[in-house]
Amino acid sequence: MTTFTEKGTAAPIAYFTGTVWVNMNVTPQEGYNINMGTVSFEKLARTNWHSHTSGQILFVIEGIGYYQELGKPIQLIQKGDVIKIPKNISHWHGASHNSSMRHIALVPEFDKDTTDWLQAVSDEEYNTFKNPVYEVENRLSPFAIMNHEQLWPNRISKLKETDPDLIEIFDNFAFDEVITHDTMDTKTRVLLIMASSIGSQGLSVYKMYVSAALNIGITPIEIKEVLYQSVPYVGISKVMDFINATNEIFGERNISLPLASQSTTTPKTRMEKGLVKQKEIFGDIIDNMYKNSPKDLLHIQEYLSANCFGDYITRNGLDLKTRELLTLSFLISLGGTESQIKGHILGNSNVGNDRQTLINLITQLLPYVGYPRTLNAIQCLNEVLPLK
Template sequence: MTSINPKGDQQPDTYFTGTVFANLVVTPADNLSSVIGKMTFEPRARTNWHTHSVGQVLIVTQGVGYYQETGQPAVVIREGDVVKIAPGMLHWHGASHHSSLTHTAIVPSAQPDGTTWLQPVTEEEYDAAVPATDSIPAPVHLTEAAHRNHEALWPEYKSRAKATDPELIEVFDNFAFDEVISHDELPVKTRVMVILASTIGSQALSEYKMTMDAALNVGVTPVEIKEILYQSVPYVGISKVLDFIYATNQKFTQRGINLPLAGRQSTTTRETRYDAGFAVQKQIVGARLDELYAQSPEDLLHIQRYLSANCFGDFYTRQGLDLKMRELVTLSYLVALGGTDAQIKGHVTGNVNVGNDRQTLINVLTQLLPYVGYPRTLNAIACLNGILPA
C-alpha cells in the first residue's frame, strides 16, 4: 500500500521550470493499466512542452494553474477541473502566477517512455498564457510574524482563498495572525481552544474544521477537543452540535485517532449528578446560586434543577478540562452566540471565581475578535466592564 498524500520528490530542472514535486503512486513496475502520480507546482512552476503517446488525464485537486495546447490560447484550471489530453498533443501545464497547483496525472498505459519532452516554456510564453478573462491576483504580502504564526497552526497549508481573494487574506492574516496574536501572551493552546469553542457558537463548521486541525497541530488532545464539543451542548443545543461531532469524528479517523476515545471522562452517576453539579455551580456562581433557587417560581424550579444536574452535573464535572478552561470556553460560546448578555455577565463572574482575572478575559476577547466580529466583542466588553471595571 502507498499514499498519494506526501508531496513526493522535488523534480530536477530537466523537464520543469521552477519548484515541482512528484509522487508516483502507480508505476510501470506495478504492471497495471495506468501510471498515476500526484504533481505539485509552486507558483510560476510548469512543465516543458511535451507529448504523451497514449494521452493523459489531469484532475486538479488544489490551487490554480494554466494548461495550454500548441496553437491554442491557455486556459485557467482550478480545483475540480478535469483536463483530457489527446495522444500526441503538444502541451504544457503548471501553476498560475500567484497560486500553487496540485493535480493527479493519469497516463492510461503501463508502457514506459510514453512522454516526449521538448523545450522549456519561456517566460514570455508563460506570461502571455494568462487569458484576458482571467486577471492575475496581486501577491499577498504577509508580515514575518503573520506567516510564522500561521505556519505554526497549519504547516505548509495552501489557501485557496489566497488565490481568489488575495486582498482580503492579506488584511485578515496580518491582523489576526500578527497584530492580534502580538497583543498578549495567551498560551497558543488556550488561544486555539477558545477560538474552536467560538466556531461552535457561531455555527461556522468550515472554520471549525480548520481550527480543529490547528488544535491537533499545536498539541490540544483529542479528549480536550471532545470536551469542548460536549460542553457546548447545554449552551448551543444538540441540534446545532451534531454536525460538529460528525466532522470531528471524520477528522479523528483521517488522522488515525481511534473512536470512541479511550477512558471515561464522566465522574457522576444518575444518583450523584445533582449534588455534584450543585457543588460545582456554587463554586462558579457563588452565593447568588441560593438566591436563584429562592427567587424561582415554583413552576420553574425544575429549570434551576436541570441547570445544576445537567449543565453542571453532567458536563462541568467531567475530566479532560479543568474549571478555568471550562469557564473560558463557555464564555467563548456565549460571545459567539450573541444575544446572551445576561449569561456573559454571569460567566464573567464565574471566570473570576475559578481564577481567571480581568486581563485573561480581555486577552480571550481580543483573540476572538477576528472570528466573531466587533459587535459581539464590544457587547462582551461592555458586560466585562459592568462586572469588572478597569
C-alpha cells in the same frame, strides 16, 4: 525584500547554492575558542547539507528563512529566532523562496570542531516547503506567516488565488496584530476559537481549528470536551454537525473512537456534584436562584445543576478555569446572551480568570465574531469587572 549592506566575502560555491555572503565577526585567532560570522542569504540561497562535531547556534537577525535537520520537515525561521543545532546532526539553512535572510552563525569549541560538508540541497528538497499562501507579494508579515504555519504547516489556501486582498488583510490582522496583543498561549487560544466557531456555527473554521489543535499537540480528549461542553450552551441541534465533522477528522488521523470516558458522576450523584460545582463558580447566588425561582420553573434550576453542571462541567479532561473561558466563548459568539455573559464574567473571576485574561479572550475572538459582539462583551466586562 531585505537589501544587504556590508555583504562581506562571497561564500564558496562548493558549499552553498545561490548568492551568499559571509562576514567573520570572531575567529579563534583573536583568542576566543569560537568561530562566529554573519551570513547573508539572498532569496532561494542556502547551505549544503552539513554537520558540526561541536554543534552550531544560529541567531536570525533579518528576513525569513528555512532550517531543516535530516529526517525532519523544513522549519520556517525569522528575525529573533535562535536555532540550537545538536552535535553531528546533518542539517541545512538558508533564505526562503521570497525573502532574503541573515543570521549570525556560531560554532563553539572550535578547537575540537570538524565541519563535514555534504551534498547540495536539491531544488526538490528545497521546494517541499514552498507554499503560495506566503508569497511576499501578499505582503504578509513574518509573524503572520510564522503563526499561521505553526497551526497549518504547508497548508495551501484556495482563497489566496481567489481573494488575495482578503487573505492579506485578515491574516496580518488575525495572525499578527491580534495574536501579538497578549501572551495567551497557543493551546488556549486554539481551544477558545474552536468553542467560538461552534457558537457562531462556523463549521469550516471549526474543522480548520480541530486540525490545528491536533497539529500543536492538543489531545483528542480535550477537543471532544470542548465539543461536549458546547451542548448545554448551544444545543444539540447546532452541535450535531460539529460532532460528525470531528469524528471524520479523527478517522482521517487514525484516532480510535470512542475515547476514554471523562465522566465523574452517576445518575445518583450528578445533582449533588453539579450543585457543588455551581457554587464553586458562582457562590451563594445559586442559593438565591433556587429561593427566588417560581415553583413552576424550579425544574429549570434543577436541570442547570444536574445537567449543565453535573453532567458536563464536572467532567475530567479540562480544568475549571479553561472550562469557564470556553463557556464565555460560546456565549459571546452566540450573540443575544448578555445576561449570561455577565454571569460568566463573574464566574470566570471567581475561579481565577482576571479582567486582563478576559480582555485577552475577547481580543482573540474578535476576528472570528466581529466587532458588534466584541463590543457587547466589552460592555458586559466593564459593568461586572470595571477597570480599577
